[in-house]
Amino acid sequence: MLKQILLMSVLMLIVVSFATGHLIDEKLENFQYNAELVSVAPIVDGYLDDPVWEDILPAKLNQEIITGQKWQDEYDFTGSFKAVWRSGFLYVAIKIQDDQFEKHQSKLFREDRLILYVDEYHFHGKDDMHRYEIPVGIEENALKSSLTSVAWANDGQTCELRFRLGSVASKDNTIGFGISYTDVDNGQIQNKIAWAPHDYTQENPYLPDLVFTARINPNAQQKLIRWGQIKRLY
Ligand SMILES: [Ca+2]
Numbered sequence: 001m002l003k004q005i006l007l008m009s010v011l012m013l014i015v016v017s018f019a020t021g022h023l024i025d026e027k028l029e030n031f032q033y034n035a036e037l038v039s040v041a042p043i044v045d046g047y048l049d050d051p052v053w054e055d056i057l058p059a060k061l062n063q064e065i066i067t068g069q070k071w072q073d074e075y076d077f078t079g080s081f082k083a084v085w086r087s088g089f090l091y092v093a094i095k096i097q098d099d100q101f102e103k104h105q106s107k108l109f110r111e112d113r114l115i116l117y118v119d120e121y122h123f124h125g126k127d128d129m130h131r132y133e134i135p136v137g138i139e140e141n142a143l144k145s146s147l148t149s150v151a152w153a154n155d156g157q158t159c160e161l162r163f164r165l166g167s168v169a170s171k172d173n174t175i176g177f178g179i180s181y182t183d184v185d186n187g188q189i190q191n192k193i194a195w196a197p198h199d200y201t202q203e204n205p206y207l208p209d210l211v212f213t214a215r216i217n218p219n220a221q222q223k224l225i226r227w228g229q230i231k232r233l234y
């Protein structure tokens with residue numbers, strides 16, 4: 001019985017620390033991305049010409065998370081992402097410029113790659129969440145995980161991702177979300193550049209917030225026009 005009580009209180013402690021987790025880290029306060037609900041989902045083909053991306057604000061990958069310094073070297077790397085949601089899916093568009101792309105190497109650690117974290121239940125700890133390592137130019141479809149599609153275009157300079165999140169993607173809900181680029185130049189890791197606040201490093205166990213926002217009514221019946229159909233008319 002005592003054992004059970006002890007176990008219960010340990011569990012309670014864990015739940016409480018998870019629940020207040022996002023308040024622990026001051027750097028991450030007021031740092032979030034608002035993913036907006038859209039009436040037409042983008043086509044996940046790697047090309048960012050879907051009309052839906054035009055009105056969406058980008059967030060920059062400009063924090064070096066090995067040193068904790070602000071990333072300044074735009075010749076070496078620049079990157080940004082946008083995100084929207086629709087019908088239980090989160091869509092992410094990524095733009096990358098790298099002075100030296102390292103693709104299709106025999107070893108993953110020699111490849112330029114994106115690292116994404118998705119914490120659907122907003123625990124804000126990196127230990128128990130989905131982590132995706134996506135080498136530049138490597139496409140995936142129908143993955144077993146919640147990341148269902150990965151598509152690249154423009155020689156690895158643009159990428160689109162689709163996550164199946166079900167009811168987690170609903171108005172005003174918040175998830176933990178991390179995105180960074182591991183820049184390998186000359187066969188060696190040079191930098192890890194993330195979307196993160198100033199002073200943030202990879203040792204930080206907490207993730208920034210991504211909030212599902214909706215200016216349009218998520219339940220209104222929308223006439224679904226796929227951008228792919230529009231594209232074929234041109
Ligand atoms: Ca597209």
Ligand SMILES: [Ca+2]
Binds near residue numbers: 075077099184
């Ligand atoms: Ca580079």
Ligand SMILES: [Ca+2]
Binds near residue numbers: 098102184
């Ligand atoms: Ca590189």
